[in-house]
Amino acid sequence: MITISLCMIVKNEEDVLARCLDSVKDIVDEINIVDTGSTDRTVEIAKKYTDRVFFFKWTGNFADARNESFKYATKDYIFFVDADDVLLEEDQLKLIELKKSLDPSVDSVSMFYDAGTDEYGNVTLRYRRNRLIKRERNFQWQGDCHNYLEVYGNIVNSDISITHKKIHHSTGRNLNIYQAKIDKGDIFSARDYFYYGNELKENGHYERAIESYNKNLELKSGWIEDKVYACINKADCYRFLGDTDNELKSLFQSFEYSKTPRSEACSRIGYNFQRKREYIPAIFWYEIATKSKPDSNQWSFTYPAYYTWYPHLQMCVCYYNLGDFQKSYEHNEKARSFRPHDERILQNKALLEEKLRIEVN
Known part of the structure; x- marks a missing residue:
């Protein structure tokens, strides 16, 4: 032993x-x-x-x-x-x-x-x-x-x-470390640009984060998985800035590196269309998200919510707005299997059961 x-x-x-x-x-x-x-x-x-x-x-x-x-x-x-x-x-x-x-x-x-x-x-x-x-x-x-x-x-x-199981969050600490590298004139690697972008994003510096992610993508060097998430995280920054067009472009850009769509990107694409009340394409992308499975041997980031309860909850909303209460209810129940006591999901359940009861009667 x-x-x-x-x-x-x-x-x-x-x-x-x-x-x-x-x-x-x-x-x-x-x-x-x-x-x-x-x-x-x-x-x-x-x-x-x-x-x-x-x-x-x-x-x-x-x-x-x-x-x-x-x-x-x-x-x-x-x-x-x-x-x-x-x-x-x-x-x-x-x-x-x-x-x-x-x-x-x-x-x-x-x-x-x-x-x-x-x-x-x-x-x-x-x-x-x-x-x-x-x-x-x-x-x-x-x-x-x-x-x-x-x-x-x-x-x-x-x-x-x-x-x-973090209790405290060290706001700005890592940004200070990167700033010290910049002050020393250190040359950033592709990895540095990716993680610096993450720190900028987390601290609300969205324009600067986009710049750092783009510098990662401009370099041929670097891990391909970092480039996938540079696109996805860049899309988040554009969403926070209210730029839905560049948000969508950045999400589709991630496919250039991932080759096959990741649920983390598909769910975000769905949400982009959903916010524009384009529910049919939104559902299309959410469905793709639910059918993908994370690779247990994958070393890069995996966000399981985008494969599981989140796209189902959003399809519940989309189908509700399309007037299909049965499918709305089915997807809400799938979301509930992951989050059984989520107040939003329980409220949806009560509302949809009432809608379906009225429809049957």
């Missing part, structure tokens, strides 16, 4: 650190925590779980801190999580089984990162990350902000999920 070193970087995580460590402490063989300047009870809490607490002066670069944390690992494999992540009980059991059965020739095991969940337990944002890596390979983190592990070799994909 392999042994595992948990490696974490933390700063002012007193509200969440114990919750995280409680979910992994009985699985890993060693806990290494690197503090980058906490002023709360983070270090005190960490020392209740391990005597391997270290300190590293923040350099403004997450990769520096993460690579520092990896230096302290002594076991066969390194496992990393952030303080606001947890392993749910079913994933704890899966990781225990993986630990017992993993072939030592494996260099890395990828796991799902469930970066968002709704109040009904539905995953809202999922992607893969190399999460359990062989220590002796000395894989390194790259990038200043949205960094990544440069991993190669024998990589296997697991069905284990790490669940993100």
